[in-house]
Amino acid sequence: MQRRGLINQTTDDEGLRKHLDEKVVTLYCGFDPTADSLHIGHLVPMLMLKRFQQAGHRPVALIGGGTGMIGDPSGRSTERQLNDLQTVQHFSDRIKEQLASILNFDEGENAAVARNNYEWLSQMSVIDFLRDTGKHFGINYMLAKDSVESRLENGISFTEFSYMILQSVDFLNLYEKENCTLQIGGSDQWGNITAGMELIRRTKSGEEQEAKAFGLTVPLITKADGTKFGKTAGGAVWLDPEQTSPYEFYQFWVNTDDRDVIKFLKYFTFLSFEEIDELEKSLEQEPEKRVPHKRLAEEMTKLVHGDEALEQAQRITEALFSGDIASLNGKEIEQGFKDVPSTTFPVEEIGLVDALVEAKIASSKRQAREDIQNGAVYINGERNQDLAYVLTEEDRMDGTFVIIRRGKKKYFVLRFE
Known part of the structure; x- marks a missing residue:
């Protein structure tokens, strides 16, 4: 992973290497359900879990059904919009499906498991949260974290300020229930990860042995042209x-x-x-x-x-x-011409000249006739110079679509419904 440039920071490089060599390690990465789908910005941490799994370790995909209702301030300049429980649960189910398409949840000693932090966070009372967890976090310690410090100028609510503590509870819970000793995440998660390690150290270290927990972040992906990846x-x-x-x-x-x-x-x-x-x-x-x-x-x-x-x-x-458009089926036309201008016609025959005008492919009948005569009009990839041509059912691909091309690159979709 280091050779691939996938490691941004580790909390203890030498200790983590040794830990991974000694045994099968359970690790986790969290995915907050802020939409009903993950995007390619999530792929690097998802694939990192897969890389660890391929190396024999056991990944936990943590879906933030609880933290997703609070909002992570990391990497943002403004507060997130809060979603209701039903919406977050719907998003959580969809994300679990997508994670299952990448990770192996089915077989082997190191089969991945999915967990949802709503299970434990929803059971925690305010008093438990403040007494058992909040007392381990100093305000100065929290203010010094990038995810919080970067938001102080524009303002941050107590809700998002508390996110770090909730994510720390996740690491502690998985440490206790799953023997999870490594958390991975994007570079913007460094403060949250180290806060979780600190909570484990404070609550789980005995007189003779320090609790073992590690953190690893992947780099922020940047594009050479300066635009945002994804x-x-x-x-x-x-x-x-x-x-x-x-x-x-x-x-x-x-x-x-x-x-x-x-x-x-x-x-x-x-x-x-x-x-x-x-x-x-x-x-x-x-x-x-x-x-x-x-x-x-x-x-x-x-x-x-x-x-x-x-x-x-x-x-x-x-x-x-x-230009071999005729080889495509309806589903492929829908995909390939998704962003192409489209006009819907009733299911009946229509002259090519009239169709060009009605679909605004030509500005007038005179213009349409000129384009046809000049060989600039193609029907489903074939040039057509017949001024009297009528579009019939035989021209409709998949019974619905006629693809008109004007010139070299301008495509139009005629949809007959």
């Missing part, structure tokens, strides 16, 4: 295929900047260093072929969405590149 013009890149289609997901990775692609292959894939070295040579010698980019997109789409979705994304990509 964001596109359409917003976040979600793991849910309904929110970000497998084709869009594939395209995100295949369009990775040349300066980032090798780094991302190390961060996100399980390819060997030998293969990554070969891909780096390909990038240097034949950059126009974009071999590393395609390999990255293949690995990530297959990992998150499976083989069938990868094949579908590749078919759409190839069809759009070659």
Whole structure:
């Protein structure tokens, strides 16, 4: 992991190495349900859990059904919007499904387990919280943490101020119930992780033995062009295929900047260093072929969405590149032309000239006729220069779609319903 650049900080590098060599270690990472899907910003810690699992250790995926109702101040300049219990529980269920697609929860000594901190946090009374936990945290200690200090200027509520203590309770609870001795997270979680270790040290160290707990953070992922990783013009890149289609997901990775692609292959894939070295040579010698980019997109789409979705994304990509639109089915058209202008027509025949005007592909009938005569109009990938042409049921792919292309790159979807 160090060679891949995946380790930002550890609380005790030498001690942690020894600890991992001595036995099967139970470790955890928390995921707060602030939406009904995780996004690719969550992938590095998710895949870190998988890397530890592949090395024989036991991962705990902690879903923050309790902390998700409070709000983590880390990495934010303003308060989070609070969601009600029903919403958070719905988000929690969806996130558990996504974690199960990456981690092995089914078999072996080190099968992953999912836990939800709502189980224990919801049972804690205010008096228990203040007496048994709050007394171990000095205000000065908490104010010095980056997640709190960075928010003091703009203001932070007591609710979010207490988040650090609640996350510390999680580490203590998993230490007691699961023998969990390592917490991992993003670099913005360092203060929360070390606070949890401090709570374990204070409450679990005996006269003769210091309690063993460790923390490890992964680096904040940055892009070479300075833009935020995981964001596109359409917003976040979600793991849910309904929110970000497998084709869009594939395209995100295949369009990775040349300066980032090798780094991302190390961060996100399980390819060997030998293969990554070969891909780096390909990038240097034949950059126009974009071999590393395609390999990255293949690995990530297959990992998150499976083989069938990868094949579908590749078919759409190839069809759009070659112009062979007619080979696509309805679902693939929905994905590949999601952001293309679309017009709905009743299920009846319509002349091509009228269709171009009605769909605002041409500004007037005269313009439509000129475009057709000049060979600038394509129906489902085929050039059509017939001014009297009528769009019939035979033109509708999957019984619904007609794809019009005007010129080289301007696509339009006619949907017959």
